[in-house]
Amino acid sequence: MSIRQTGAWQALTQHSEQMRDVHLRELFERGARFDAFSRSGAGLTLDFSKQRIEQETLDQLLALAREAKVGDAIERLLTGKRVNRTEDRPALHTALRRPKGEEFRVEEQDVDADVHEVFDRMETIVGKLNAGQWRGASGTAIRSVVNLGVGGSDLGPLMVATALEDEFIDPHAREVHFASTIDGTQLAELLPKLDAAETLFIYSSKSFGTIDTSANADTALAWLGEHLDADMDEIKRHHFIGVSTKPDKMTEWGIDPDNQLLFWDWVGGRYSFWSAIGLPIAIRLGMDNFRRLLAGGHAMDRHFAETPLEENLPVLFALLGIWNTNFLDIETLAVLPYDGRLKHLPGYLQQLEMESNGKSSSNDGQRVDVDTCPILWGEIGPNGQHAFYQLLHQGTRTVACDFIAPIRRFEYVDSAAVRDSLARQHRLALANCFAQSRVLMLGDAAIDSSETPPPHKRYAGNQPSSTILFDSLTPETLGALVALYEHKVFVQGTIWDIDSFDQWGVELGKKIANETAGILESGQGSEQLDDSSRHLIDAVLRSGS
Numbered sequence: 001m002s003i004r005q006t007g008a009w010q011a012l013t014q015h016s017e018q019m020r021d022v023h024l025r026e027l028f029e030r031g032a033r034f035d036a037f038s039r040s041g042a043g044l045t046l047d048f049s050k051q052r053i054e055q056e057t058l059d060q061l062l063a064l065a066r067e068a069k070v071g072d073a074i075e076r077l078l079t080g081k082r083v084n085r086t087e088d089r090p091a092l093h094t095a096l097r098r099p100k101g102e103e104f105r106v107e108e109q110d111v112d113a114d115v116h117e118v119f120d121r122m123e124t125i126v127g128k129l130n131a132g133q134w135r136g137a138s139g140t141a142i143r144s145v146v147n148l149g150v151g152g153s154d155l156g157p158l159m160v161a162t163a164l165e166d167e168f169i170d171p172h173a174r175e176v177h178f179a180s181t182i183d184g185t186q187l188a189e190l191l192p193k194l195d196a197a198e199t200l201f202i203y204s205s206k207s208f209g210t211i212d213t214s215a216n217a218d219t220a221l222a223w224l225g226e227h228l229d230a231d232m233d234e235i236k237r238h239h240f241i242g243v244s245t246k247p248d249k250m251t252e253w254g255i256d257p258d259n260q261l262l263f264w265d266w267v268g269g270r271y272s273f274w275s276a277i278g279l280p281i282a283i284r285l286g287m288d289n290f291r292r293l294l295a296g297g298h299a300m301d302r303h304f305a306e307t308p309l310e311e312n313l314p315v316l317f318a319l320l321g322i323w324n325t326n327f328l329d330i331e332t333l334a335v336l337p338y339d340g341r342l343k344h345l346p347g348y349l350q351q352l353e354m355e356s357n358g359k360s361s362s363n364d365g366q367r368v369d370v371d372t373c374p375i376l377w378g379e380i381g382p383n384g385q386h387a388f389y390q391l392l393h394q395g396t397r398t399v400a401c402d403f404i405a406p407i408r409r410f411e412y413v414d415s416a417a418v419r420d421s422l423a424r425q426h427r428l429a430l431a432n433c434f435a436q437s438r439v440l441m442l443g444d445a446a447i448d449s450s451e452t453p454p455p456h457k458r459y460a461g462n463q464p465s466s467t468i469l470f471d472s473l474t475p476e477t478l479g480a481l482v483a484l485y486e487h488k489v490f491v492q493g494t495i496w497d498i499d500s501f502d503q504w505g506v507e508l509g510k511k512i513a514n515e516t517a518g519i520l521e522s523g524q525g526s527e528q529l530d531d532s533s534r535h536l537i538d539a540v541l542r543s544g545s
């Protein structure tokens, strides 16, 4: 039965008819909301009082969660059932975050032993690299590391390392760079600045078959070959580490088995920085901080597993998204961190949410009859204020927003004068964060004035938002924050009855791109294509490039 036909969905549809015309300002005039509409867990506070809900909305959303058997779904996810139906496998990123020594077996696999064996090997590699003991083919110690990977094999390590290295850097950390795009831009810029003798590449790919990454690896290898006086096998042995679920493919490419770190097909690409794909994080922050990140994710997993639905942060966060998407018809979600260290978080969450829930085929193979994932985008909030907030405040579209901020920052800065000034800057950022969500909520009423402004100075308000606040950005709070979004995505996927763990929608584009690359390389075959594509391809072929 479609979720749309359930009593809870129908009750919510009726209820939304009344709520559509209620302005957030009015909801706040009715009385205090923060206590009723905020929750804390795993070091995070979620204030959802600025969402367009009342108690009845929340009650009905919780009834929907019960009707969709969200509690059972959580249990199935966390105990390793095959929740990824189209690929017939579990989605066990949470197993990576379990403490060492807690027995956890899934379908014959001793997950605890396998996971921690890889983490121990990862620790050895990080120790060797950061101690300057990993030597290149010419005997020089490695100083720079370049992560070659795309999607989940890039975005998570990049986001986390960037967020935490300001405060949590390992004092001996090697430099780490990231190259992801198939167009070669990053390597073209980076390679001239590096010394081949001192550079190591991490070939990071769950499938070890992604052309974006293999093309970057080919360029890296060509560069190493040109600069080093060693044969290709030696170069691969000393200058490449592989991280993948495919040991055979790594070996075939030439990665020494000692330099291979494995993970398993039950770790989705976009959930993989918790695995050995997180090697760049561990190099930058040290293995202890990497383990603290895992512990933060695990704290959220336990909250998710053990907390009743009405207090459960990921469940509530998911239900608010369902309310906005399906009952208030809000099509887009802006993620707005008020901390520059989280600059890659919106990009990271784009993959997490849109690759997971950007689906229209339900688990029983029918087309879904409700909307699914909203369009997610975002930017560091203070910069967004000087760019697109105009649209948030005075445009014609309703946009839901997630504001994200730590309370304290810069306490780790050594110089007292700089620390005080930076701390003031952080207070300014917080003031802006709270002011923006307030103005988005209240509109004109945010200012006490008896005069009615002219139309071009009016603010409609009524833009719903949530604010996620935490004491400070640490490996633990960042781990919990990411796990919050991961579990939100899962709960929403459960209610929409879609598979949040596959990504078939990216496959056809890859296949056609391969065919197109064949035409561009050989100069043959464009005549079979549509008129537009043929002309575009012919323009390239005519140029002789």
Ligand SMILES: O=P(O)(O)OC[C@H]1O[C@](O)(CO)[C@@H](O)[C@@H]1O
Residues within 6 Å of the ligand: 150, 151, 152, 153, 204, 205, 206, 207, 208, 209, 210, 213, 269, 270, 355, 503, 506
């Ligand atoms: O790690 P891989 O196998 O190279 O894949 C990279 C990315 O490509 C995708 O498969 C999408 O094309 C993502 O799901 C994944 O994170």
